[in-house]
Amino acid sequence: MERKIALIALFAAFIAALGLIPKFTLAFGIPITAQSLGIMLCGTVLGAKRGALAVLLFLLLVAMGLPLLAGGRGGLGLFVSPSAGFLIGWPVAAFVTGLIVEKWRAAPLSIVAGIGSVIGGIIVLYPFGIIGLSIVLEKSIVESTLLMAAFIPGDAIKAVLAGAITAALAKARPMSVLSRA
Amino acid sequence: MISLTSPVETWAHRWPAGLKLGSLCIATLFLFSQEALWFHASVFAATLLLYCLPGALFFTSGIRRLFALWPFVVLVLIWHFLIDARVEGLVVTLRLLSAVAIANLVTMTTKLSQIIDVIRWISSPLRRFGLDTRVLEIGIALVIRFAPTLIDKGGQLAQSWSARSHKKPRWKIVMPFAVLAIDDAEHVANAIKARGGL
Amino acid sequence: MNRNLLISDSDNLSATIEMTGVSFSREGSTLLSDIGLSVREKRIGIVGRNGSGKTTLALVLSGLAVAAQGEVRICGVDVVKDRKAALRTVGILFQNPDHQIIFSTVEEELGFGLLQMGHSKSETAQKVAAVLQGFDKDHWAKAPTFQLSQGQKKLVCLMAILAMKPKVVILDEPFAGLDMPTRLQLTRYFDRIDAALIHISHSPESLRDYERVIWLDNGRIKQDGSAAATLSAFTKHMYDLGGQDDISDLTG
Numbered sequence: 001m002e003r004k005i006a007l008i009a010l011f012a013a014f015i016a017a018l019g020l021i022p023k024f025t026l027a028f029g030i031p032i033t034a035q036s037l038g039i040m041l042c043g044t045v046l047g048a049k050r051g052a053l054a055v056l057l058f059l060l061l062v063a064m065g066l067p068l069l070a071g072g073r074g075g076l077g078l079f080v081s082p083s084a085g086f087l088i089g090w091p092v093a094a095f096v097t098g099l100i101v102e103k104w105r106a107a108p109l110s111i112v113a114g115i116g117s118v119i120g121g122i123i124v125l126y127p128f129g130i131i132g133l134s135i136v137l138e139k140s141i142v143e144s145t146l147l148m149a150a151f152i153p154g155d156a157i158k159a160v161l162a163g164a165i166t167a168a169l170a171k172a173r174p175m176s177v178l179s180r181a
Numbered sequence: 182m183i184s185l186t187s188p189v190e191t192w193a194h195r196w197p198a199g200l201k202l203g204s205l206c207i208a209t210l211f212l213f214s215q216e217a218l219w220f221h222a223s224v225f226a227a228t229l230l231l232y233c234l235p236g237a238l239f240f241t242s243g244i245r246r247l248f249a250l251w252p253f254v255v256l257v258l259i260w261h262f263l264i265d266a267r268v269e270g271l272v273v274t275l276r277l278l279s280a281v282a283i284a285n286l287v288t289m290t291t292k293l294s295q296i297i298d299v300i301r302w303i304s305s306p307l308r309r310f311g312l313d314t315r316v317l318e319i320g321i322a323l324v325i326r327f328a329p330t331l332i333d334k335g336g337q338l339a340q341s342w343s344a345r346s347h348k349k350p351r352w353k354i355v356m357p358f359a360v361l362a363i364d365d366a367e368h369v370a371n372a373i374k375a376r377g378g379l
Numbered sequence: 380m381n382r383n384l385l386i387s388d389s390d391n392l393s394a395t396i397e398m399t400g401v402s403f404s405r406e407g408s409t410l411l412s413d414i415g416l417s418v419r420e421k422r423i424g425i426v427g428r429n430g431s432g433k434t435t436l437a438l439v440l441s442g443l444a445v446a447a448q449g450e451v452r453i454c455g456v457d458v459v460k461d462r463k464a465a466l467r468t469v470g471i472l473f474q475n476p477d478h479q480i481i482f483s484t485v486e487e488e489l490g491f492g493l494l495q496m497g498h499s500k501s502e503t504a505q506k507v508a509a510v511l512q513g514f515d516k517d518h519w520a521k522a523p524t525f526q527l528s529q530g531q532k533k534l535v536c537l538m539a540i541l542a543m544k545p546k547v548v549i550l551d552e553p554f555a556g557l558d559m560p561t562r563l564q565l566t567r568y569f570d571r572i573d574a575a576l577i578h579i580s581h582s583p584e585s586l587r588d589y590e591r592v593i594w595l596d597n598g599r600i601k602q603d604g605s606a607a608a609t610l611s612a613f614t615k616h617m618y619d620l621g622g623q624d625d626i627s628d629l630t631g
Contacts, residue, residue: 001379002370005316009323010366014359016328021335034355041359057320061328064296064321065185065288068328073249075185075288077281080209082253135213136280137257138273147256165356169363172356176363319481326483329525368478371443375479376543377466377495 004050007176011042011054012061019070035070036155039090040117040162043097045169047179052095059087085132089125096120101166101179109170109180114163121162122155184293185246185285189239193290198299201287212280218268221275228282239289246285247278254278297321316379327365334361385513385541385571394454394546394575395419396440401449403435403598410435411446411598418575424586424606425579426613427595428620433579434474436595437551440577441471454546466496470540470574471549476532485511485527485535486520492543510542514568530561537568549577554585583610 015038042051058068067074078087097113097120104112126148134144170177193201212224232243254274261270297318304314335358342350373379396418403411411432427433438444439451442458442465451458458465473479482488486507493503511517514534524535533553540548550569554562566585569576578586586592592609594602602609 002373003367005320005379006323006366006370006373007363009320010327010331010362010369012320012324013327013331014362016324017331017335017358017362018355020328020332021339034352037352037355041355045359045363057324060300061321061324064293064300065291066293066325066328067185071249073246075246076205076284077246077288078284080280080284081250082277136277137253138269161352161355165352165359168356169359172360173363176367322482322487326481326525330477365478368473368475369481371438372473372479372481374443374462375441375471376492376539378462 008050008054012058015058016068037158039094040121043094043120044101044113044166045177047102048095048098051098052091055091055094082133082136086129089128093120093125096124098179110163110167113166114160117159117162185288186292187239187289189235191235191290198291198295205287209280218272221272225275225279228279397452399450401446403446420590421575422589423577424589424592431595432598437549441469469547470545472536474551476536479536480524485522489539489542510538530557547575551579583614
C-alpha cells in the first residue's frame, strides 16, 4: 500500500519535473515539453490503474493552482483553455497505455511499451485534444485535426523513447515496474 | 512549492472557496452559451476591471499569465480574418480570454489550504464507499513535497550532462531521472511505514 | 540552551533488544546471516565497512525489512508483526534525510507520526510544540523542509522521531556528509536522548564513549564487546585493508 501510494505520488511529481527542469529540451531541439512523455511512462511503468491515478493526482494539483505544468503554468484557467482537451485526455491515455503493457506479454517490453504509448498517447489522446480545441476555438473537427497534426510526429518520437526507457527501467528496477510485476 | 495564489490580499481571498468554485462553473457555462459580441466585450472589460481593483502588482501578474494564450489568439484572429468572419473571431478570442482570466482569478484569490478543504469536502461522500480519503491527502502532500526535490535532482542530472557535453541535455537523462524518482518512492514508502503506514 | 533530557515522559526506560537467528537476503545476495544479539546497554555502536549489512540491520531492527528467518524483539515487541507497538518502541533516523522527510513544513513532518499513533489534532499540535521547544526550535514550525540545510534536515528527522517517544532510537550513519561543527552539534543532541541509542557508523571516533560496540562484516558479527577493544581491532583491520586493492572485486 505505502509503496503504491509513494510510486503514484512520485510519478505525479516526476511528470511535473519533466516539464520544469531548467534548460532541458527533448530531442532535435524541439522546444516541446517532455511532460507528455511522463504521461506515457506513467502508463508503461505503473500500469493502467495506478498510471491513471498518478496523472489524475498531477492534474488535481495543477487545478489546485500549483505551477506544475511546463512553463510554470497552473490553475483553473488551463481547464477552459484550448489545450484543456489534452489535459482531460491524459489520464485516459495513461490508462490505455498501461492496459496494453499489462495484457500484452508476448513481445519484448520496449516494443509493447512503444506501441502502447502510440495507441494511448496519440490515438486515444488526440480525439480528446481535438474536441477540446474545436469547442474552445469554435473550429470544426476537421480544422482542429489539421491544427493538431503538427504535434503528432513529436509525440510519435516520445512513444519510441517511452518504449526504450521502460525496457531500461525494467532492467534497472524490475521490482518497481508495476505494470509487469 | 509556491502556489499561484496572489500574495496581494484581496476581498475575494475571504470568500468561501466552495462558493467561488461553484460560481466559476456557472459563469463558464454561461460564457460558452452566449454569442453576442457586445456581451463578450463587456464581460472582458469587467474582468479586466476586476484585475485592476487590487492594484498594479495584482494586475500585472494576472495579465502576464494570460500572455501564455497569445499563439491561440493570433491563430484565431488571422484565421477568421482570412475567412472573412471578423466578428466571430473577436467573439471566440474574447470568450477565451475571459474564461481563462476568470478561472485564474479564482486560483489567484484562493489559498492552497482552502482548496484542500474543498477537496476534503467533495471527497467525503467517497468515505462511505470505503475509500480512505486520508490516502488522497497524503498523496497531495507527497507531490507538493517531492516536486521541487525532483526538479532539483533533474537539474543536477542536466548539469552533470552539461559538464561533459557541449550539447544540451536530451532524452537520455530521462531514464536515470526515472530511476531517481522510483528510488525516492521506495524510500518514502519506508519512511511512511516507519511512522505507522497507511 | 535547554539542557533537559529529550523524551522524558517514558515510563520505563530500560530497553532490551533480542535478535535470534536473523538472516536476510535480497535478489539472491545474502545481506545478513544468522545474527544473534542480546542488548541491554543504552549506548550501542555498530561499525562495519560499506556493504557490510549495517543499514539492512537497521531496517530489520526497526521492522521495516522483514527477515527471511529469525525474530526481532525490542522491549518484548515483535517489530514486524505488531507495527502499532513497534512505533512506540523504536524510531529510525535514515541515512539520507531526503528519504525521510515526507512533508513540506517542519510542523507537518513532526506531527505525522503522532497523528498516525492516533493522537488528536490538538494533542498533536501540543506535542509538536513541546518537541520544538525542547530543541529551542520554536521558530522552525512553519519552515519549509525543502529549503533547510542538510544538518537542519537531520535535526528535523530526529525531532520527528523523538516526538513519538520511542524506547530505542536507531541512527544510521547520522554524520554522513556533514561538516565538523554540525557533527559536534548533533552529537550534543544525541547525548541528551534518554532512550537507548544504536549508532551505526564507519568512523570509530564517534563511538569512543559508547558502552558496547558491534563490528559487522559481510552480514555477520565479527566482534562484539567494549568500545575500546572492538574499535581498536576494527581500526587496525581497516588500515590493513586500506593497503590492499579490494575495490576492484566485483560482487555477485
